Amino acid sequence: MNRYLILLPVFLLVFSQARPAPIPPHPDTLDPSCRQKAEQLLDEVLGFMEKNYYRRDEVSWTSLAARAKEQLRVAGSCDDAYSSISWCFRQLNEPHSFIMAPATAARYTGEDAPPPGPADLSDVVGEIKGEWLKDSIAYLTIPWISTTDSLICEHIADSLQSVIARLDSRNISRWIIDLRQNSGGNCWPMLAGIGPLLGDGIFGYFVGSGERIPIAYYDGSAFQGRHIRCQVSEDHGYRTRSSRKSIVVLTGRRTISAGEIVALAFKGRQQTCLIGQPTAGLTTANATYSLSDRSMLVLTVCQEADRTGRICEGSIQPDQLVAANIVSDDPARTAALTWLQSH
Numbered sequence: 001m002n003r004y005l006i007l008l009p010v011f012l013l014v015f016s017q018a019r020p021a022p023i024p025p026h027p028d029t030l031d032p033s034c035r036q037k038a039e040q041l042l043d044e045v046l047g048f049m050e051k052n053y054y055r056r057d058e059v060s061w062t063s064l065a066a067r068a069k070e071q072l073r074v075a076g077s078c079d080d081a082y083s084s085i086s087w088c089f090r091q092l093n094e095p096h097s098f099i100m101a102p103a104t105a106a107r108y109t110g111e112d113a114p115p116p117g118p119a120d121l122s123d124v125v126g127e128i129k130g131e132w133l134k135d136s137i138a139y140l141t142i143p144w145i146s147t148t149d150s151l152i153c154e155h156i157a158d159s160l161q162s163v164i165a166r167l168d169s170r171n172i173s174r175w176i177i178d179l180r181q182n183s184g185g186n187c188w189p190m191l192a193g194i195g196p197l198l199g200d201g202i203f204g205y206f207v208g209s210g211e212r213i214p215i216a217y218y219d220g221s222a223f224q225g226r227h228i229r230c231q232v233s234e235d236h237g238y239r240t241r242s243s244r245k246s247i248v249v250l251t252g253r254r255t256i257s258a259g260e261i262v263a264l265a266f267k268g269r270q271q272t273c274l275i276g277q278p279t280a281g282l283t284t285a286n287a288t289y290s291l292s293d294r295s296m297l298v299l300t301v302c303q304e305a306d307r308t309g310r311i312c313e314g315s316i317q318p319d320q321l322v323a324a325n326i327v328s329d330d331p332a333r334t335a336a337l338t339w340l341q342s343h
Helices: 010-018 032-052 061-073 080-091 102-109 118-123 150-170 187-198 258-266 331-341
Strands: 098-100 130-133 137-141 174-178 201-208 211-218 221-224 227-231 246-251 272-276 284-290 296-306
Touching: 032 061, 032 080, 032 284, 032 296, 061 080, 080 098, 098 102, 102 296, 130 150, 137 150, 137 331, 150 187, 150 227, 174 187, 174 331, 187 211, 187 221, 187 227, 187 258, 201 258, 211 296, 246 258, 246 331, 258 272, 258 296, 272 331
Parallel strands: 137 174, 174 246, 246 272
Antiparallel strands: 098 296, 130 137, 201 211, 201 296, 211 221, 221 227, 284 296
C-alpha cells in the first residue's frame, strides 16, 4: 500500500546503509521456503521501483533485477534480501531511498503499539525551543519528527503554534528559525506548526512524472496539492500580530531531508535570509510502500522545488555562509542577530 509523501530522518538512512553486504561461504545455502520469501520481497521492491522511482527511465531494470537476484543466490540469511535491496540503491547512486525493517516500520507508523504519552514523545520528536532574544527578537527551533501517527503529529503542530503564539505576545516582527539540528522525519507537522511564520500560500512543489504538486499552508493546515497532510486541532491556525516579518533561517549539515524542505519553504521569501552552512543535500521526496513481510520501502519518487518553481539540486546554499561552531560563540546566531537588527 502506498502512503503519502514523507521525508524520513537520517538515523534510519544510516541504519539501512550500515548493514554489510552479504559474503556467504557457499552458494545456494538458504532453505527453499526462506529463499522464496526473500525473492518475493525483492520482486515486490523492484516492482515498486520500476513503476515509481523518480529516475526510473535511466535504469536497465532487467539487468538490475538479474544482478540483485544473483546477490540472493549466494545469500546466507533470509535477511540478506534487505542487503540485496540496499545493494540496488547503491548501484543507482541513490542516497535517499532505503528499506525499513518490520519492527522499525511498526514503530514509525504506530500500528503495533499504543500512542506514546507525553513522557515518551522524546523518542519520536526533537526539542521545540522558543525564547526571546535582545531587541524583541524571537528564537525558535523546529524539531525532527519520527512518526506518522496522526494524533501525535497534530499535537506537535499544536505545540509549535503554541510556542509561536507565546513568543508573539510581545508583538514580535523579527524571528530566528533554527533548523541546524533538524535531521528530518515527517515534514507535515513541521510545516503545519511553522505555518504562522510562513503565511498562507504555496511555498514549494513536488516535481516528477510531468507533474508539479504544490506544497502549501492555509489557516492551520499543511497541504500536498489539495490534500491536507497535517493540521492543528483548533478550527483556525494562529496568526501573528505583525503581518510584516523579518526572518532568518539557520541551516547546517545536520539540516536533513524534511528539515531541508522547511528551509526550502522559506527560500525566496521576502525579508528572509538563510544563514549558516549548506544543508545535507537530500532534497528529494520519498513515498512509502508496505511490503509483504511488514517491512517498508522508502522510495525517492520526485524532486523538490522552491516557491518560484526552481528545482533544488543537492544542498540548499545559505544566503550568508557562516562557520559551523554552535558550541561556544555560535557565529551563525550572532550573524542572524546582526542581520535582523538591520532589517
